[in-house]
Amino acid sequence: MSESDVEKPETRTVNPFLKMALELGPIAAFFIGYVRLKDTMFTIGGTEYEGFIVVTAAFIPILLACTAILWMLTGKLSKMQIVTAVLVVLFGGLSVWFNDERFFKMKPTMIYLLFGGVLGFGLLRGESYLRVVMEEALPMQEEGWMILTRRLCAFFLGLAVLNEVIWRTMSTDAWVNFKTFGLTAAVFLFFMTQSKLFQTYALEEDEGAE
Structure with a gap:
């Protein structure tokens, strides 16, 4: 077939x-x-x-x-x-x-720990699991994927720690603002700051078609 x-x-x-x-x-x-x-x-x-x-x-x-x-x-x-x-x-x-708000406040921590952990596990095996899910939308050389995966892994783990610090030490108002605006802005800014990486390791059109 x-x-x-x-x-x-x-x-x-x-x-x-x-x-x-x-x-x-x-x-x-x-x-x-x-x-x-x-x-x-x-x-x-x-x-x-x-x-x-x-x-x-x-x-x-x-x-x-x-x-x-x-x-x-x-x-x-x-x-x-x-x-x-x-x-x-x-x-x-x-x-x-x-009837306990703490469980929901822990959710972002669990999400980012899970994603960071999965990416980290792939890195230990010498692979980029990020490439598997994003390669079609973002064609890059292998080295570029490994660099982006390491950065995103560290970024996710950092967000998990930050979420824990904020919900445990600050008011619910502060946490809701962080969850609504802070996390969204952080992810957006992270990918914006990777533009040079995308340009450096981008695949040429004919190379990506091979």
Whole structure:
């Protein structure tokens, strides 16, 4: 059987603004909900819940719905999106079940430790697992992938430590701002600062087609 006989998965394009709305919408909804309800107490089933817990409970189905819509529109989900959804359900669910906001605050730590750990494991084996998931979107030489993977591994582990420091030593308001704006900005700035690396190790068009 030749490669041409193998049916390739359908590639669907989606409006980039819609895609961004589906990816960032749940985070924005969480922030807005928290700002509006943070000082409100809710009594549900005889148990009092702070606004943070109620907003967390609402965030879970919103994220899952947006993830499902994104999957239906594009026909695929990245491993990062799948892992994030699972950890949101797990740690968000624990926060709601035990009425304890600390579980949800630990979620970014677990996400970044997991991603950093996976990349680090690949580096120990002399491989770039990052290349496996990003090679089509970002063709680079092998050396470039190894450098980017080492940097991203350290970056993820640094974010995990930073999240722990912030939620354990600062107010919930500070943590929500960090989660909503700080983490998003940090990831954006990280990739912006890698532009020279991308240019240095970029594959030529004819080389990438071989």
